[in-house]
Amino acid sequence: MASIKPDGISDRERALGAMKDRRDGKTWAEVADTWGYQDKSTACRAVRRVLERVEGETADDYREVIAARYEALWAKSWEAISAAESKGQLVGKSQLVASARGVLDSLAKLQGLQASTKSEVTVVTRTAIDSEIEALLGKAGIRPGDETTDTQEK
Template sequence: MPANRAQQTKTADRRRQAVELRIAGRSWQQIADQLEYSSKGAACTDVRRALEKAVEKLAIPLEAHRQLELDRLDAIQNALWDKVLDGDTKAIDTTLRLMDRRAKLLGLDAPQRHELTLEAIDAALADVEQQLAAARSEAAEAEGAEEEEG
């Protein structure tokens, strides 16, 4: 039997809170305890479901937007095509940029190769550590503010 509207709203709200807690760096056990899940696995499953649902909702609008952009590129290219055939170099350059943009939108270009060095990895790790420290600091400040309010 499907859940009623009130239960669906409650579930959606709990999932939203669980995602926010996970983003804030809380462990699965902390999320389970705070939101009264039966286990840390249940909390993890609920967050995964929430994220899957969000991705599903984004997929259709993204594809529609991509198609709109492709249609616009086609219209611009069609307007320039006679000038391209006449040898207008400005129209040719513009058309080549349009074709490049279309290839990027469709993922037609081969992936670019990047050389990965230990220095680059160390720099990326240092950046992630700084971001993590900042997020933890913000979470601690927010938690302290909640305790002061409570």
């Protein structure tokens, strides 16, 4: 795309304009052409950078629009799953379910609802294991050092 940057605007203003156009439903190619980006991936990166910096209502508006799009996509996915189920079509149903789940995952990510995973590490020392074994042997009436097997006694 041989686009030319609009004169008299800063890179930030250009990125904000690109973000608003994308929010309003333009394709990345249209956004790139309108705002003078080299290609659609450059426009996408500019919008992503401005979203990371903007803590105002423009970014919130964009998130709301994207959330509404995800919700509409979810509704269509659910309709397709229900239609396939009512017709007894099992082939393709798993793909529809996977697609619907992907929509929900994306929506959760957009809204910051993904649960962070927590890992707990427990370190058990050799002496702690030995103490536990001795306690178990004591409950069984065996003193440490007296552990003989039947084959050793015979």
